[in-house]
Amino acid sequence: MHGSASFLRCCRSGLSENRVAPLPDSGNLLSENSCFFMKRDIPNILLINPWIHDFAAYDFWAGPLGLLQLGALLREQGFAVTFIDCLNRFHPEMPRKNGSTRCGRGPYPKKRLPSPKGLEHIPRQYSRYGILPEHFEKSLRTAPPPDLILVTSLMTYWYPGVQESIRHVRSIFPKVPLLLGGIYATLCHAHACRYSGADAVIAGEGISKITGLAEQYTGFSVKAKFDPSDMNTWPCPAWDLRCKNPAVPLLTSKGCPFSCAYCASGFLEPQRMTRNAGHVAEEIFYWHKELGVRDFAFYDDALLISAEQHVIPMLEEICRVCPGLRFHTPNAVHIREITKETAELMFRAGFRTLRLGLETTDFAKRGHLDHKVKEEEFRRAVDCLKKAGFEKNQLGAYLLVGLPGQSLNDAEASVKTVKESGITPIPAWYTPIPHTALWQDAVASSPYDLESDPVFCNNAVMPCMPGGFSWDHISRLKNLL
Ligand code: B12
Structure with missing residues (x-):
């Protein structure tokens, strides 16, 4: 190695x-x-x-x-x-x-x-x-x-x-x-x-x-041994300090080029940065060899962006250096970037849980939320993933539910469309986040005083849902699923 x-x-x-x-x-x-x-x-x-x-x-x-x-x-x-x-x-x-x-x-x-x-x-x-x-x-x-x-x-x-x-x-x-x-x-x-x-x-x-x-x-003086602007100079996170690591999270890039209205990524990570393929493969190999880890979860906000420069060489290196492991993307990947090549490579590298950032299937009216995916891009991505070998239960599309002004019927329509496409819909209840474009709409539409206490932004209370929390909303979606 x-x-x-x-x-x-x-x-x-x-x-x-x-x-x-x-x-x-x-x-x-x-x-x-x-x-x-x-x-x-x-x-x-x-x-x-x-x-x-x-x-x-x-x-x-x-x-x-x-x-x-x-x-x-x-x-x-x-x-x-x-x-x-x-x-x-x-x-x-x-x-x-x-x-x-x-x-x-x-x-x-x-x-x-x-x-x-x-x-x-x-x-x-x-x-x-x-x-x-x-x-x-x-x-x-x-x-x-x-x-x-x-x-x-x-x-x-x-x-x-x-x-x-x-x-x-x-x-x-x-x-x-x-x-x-x-x-x-x-x-x-x-x-x-x-x-x-x-x-x-x-x-x-x-x-x-x-x-x-x-x-x-x-009062202890040291000399920094790394460059904060180059992720390849940082040591890997100290996962060895955890008593057990059933899985290890990975961060191979920072930042996201999209500015979606519901997401704080742009505020939290304003600068895009990536690690090189060898550096990532080395980290995976290390945790597998030292701690016996088999499951890895990517935390990247935009794992597939600029695939030619980042994820493609990285996954090729992973296939070469550490085959037989399992990878998961609990934080969604960008659908538009899924091509025949990236889909096949992800399958070959051992991706087992793939979450897609779909958010809604109301493609005509999503402009105020984001510009990250069109209907034909979604359909093509699903097709590429299925042909690459992924099964329905490995492919989940996140759908935002409870956005300001969104009715449950709108969310239900998205769930149905995803089901028809042959992959798994995963409702994600919306949490209002300060410093995002949707924050003021959320504040205006919520019966809670969101600005007074962040506890009211808990997605489990459905803070922007007309009528607020209801088991009926949950069971309607569950029944559809
Ligand atoms: C990975 C991730 C997850 C993972 C879990 C992460 C974890 N640690 O457990 C998963 C996929 C499970 C997840 C789930 C969810 N997530 Co999430 N997630 C993220 C993501 C993409 C990265 C977080 C991360 O680890 N970053 C990498 C590390 C390096 O960064 P960091 O922790 O911030 O640490 C840096 C600094 O903060 C600082 N720092 C940290 N600690 C300290 C301490 C000191 C003393 C100092 C000086 C500095 C310092 O230095 C670090 C290095 O620079 C963020 C978006 C983002 N870009 O941050 C969203 C984010 C945190 N998630 C978000 C949301 C909405 C969710 C969900 C609610 C989605 C949903 N509707 O289902 C769920 C809820 C989960 C639950 N109930 O358990 C929101 C936050 C919402 C909120 N109100 O706070 C974010 C911001 C994304 C967004 N939409 O804007 N998430």
Whole structure:
């Protein structure tokens, strides 16, 4: 495997001679990967993936990719890094069934919570997803004392889980600086500054900022060993800090050239960047060889864009270097880019779950939403995929439901059209997102005060659906499916 030394460098450099290797079988009970220090002159940075609070959550190849990317960079620069995952499905003190896994997916443990204020009328059970608070506290108490704590965040409406996680951390490490970053921190910056409990909230990408932040808060001075504008110089995310990896998420590019009205990608990742084929194949090979991983999930916003330069050489390299693995695209791919060649290559490389970003089949009236696919492009793509060998249950088309001004009848019509095409419709309930073109329409059409509290943007409450949440809406769609 050419160049694999660079990946070994990334993943092994965490175990410097100042630390002893993790105790056998202790990883889960303590922090995910507790490395103890003989010397206290190297600052220890504690990474935390917080709980989810929601009406429903399921692990579809989820993982804190951004946080562990920062962890890998810090480790490479000589910081000691520990990780606690509040969403660890494999915690040894949790019931076994949580650890069950289907191609890397599986249910999170959950514990019932009272519904958030203003959502008490929703007839669904609100829960904390993840490990129990006592397990989190035990991990915090037994972790090497941190000099800096980094907490990530994902969905805006999951912020109550972030708040609760930070409260627990504060009760144990009241004086250690705690920084919050991630998607909620970026999309709802002012809200996070006010309510999260973090010392500082960092908006936007973290790669170019993390060295400076770590230096500023620990006083430890380092030289950056990577170029923030070149993904090929970054070490792979520190997935080895997770106690178990049923699947590994991959990021082979950043950004998306489309500016769809419902999506925040353009705001979150304004710059398009790609990795080269060898770099990606090397990472996949590495995780397969080191951790036995067979399932990989692409997190790219635009995996198939500029296929000739990016995905085609990358998949050819994957077929050559690491055949026999399974790949999934839980974040949809662009339909227009699916050709005979890309379809055949994806099939040959081992793609098993392919999600298409269709959103609606009302092709004539979709102009206010996006310009990413025409009807004939959709039909041609489905044809190419079927001819390449994909089966109906491997091909799912995401359809947005509950958009401002959209009736359930419109959504039902899309479901029927997708079924007729011979692939699987997958309704995705719309969540309003700040900094998107559709945000103001969403605010105007919703009975909730979306601007006052991100919790009202939870798609499980159907925030923009006329009449609000209803089991009838769900069962009408389920019956059609
Ligand atoms: C991959 C992905 C998923 C994955 C899961 C991801 C995961 N981590 O578990 C899957 C496919 C399952 C998923 C599902 C959904 N997703 Co999604 N997803 C994404 C996507 C494409 C990438 C996220 C990611 O990992 N990026 C890569 C890493 C590197 O970036 P990052 O985490 O932001 O980290 C960087 C910075 O934030 C920062 N950082 C992060 N943490 C910290 C901490 C500190 C201290 C610092 C300093 C910095 C820092 O540095 C990192 C490196 O630069 C984003 C879009 C996007 N471009 O971000 C949408 C996105 C987050 N998803 C979104 C949506 C709508 C959904 C769904 C609701 C879709 C639906 N209707 O079904 C579901 C809900 C899932 C659920 N209920 O479980 C929305 C967010 C909506 C919201 N209200 O918040 C986004 C923004 C896309 C959009 N439409 O605009 N998603």
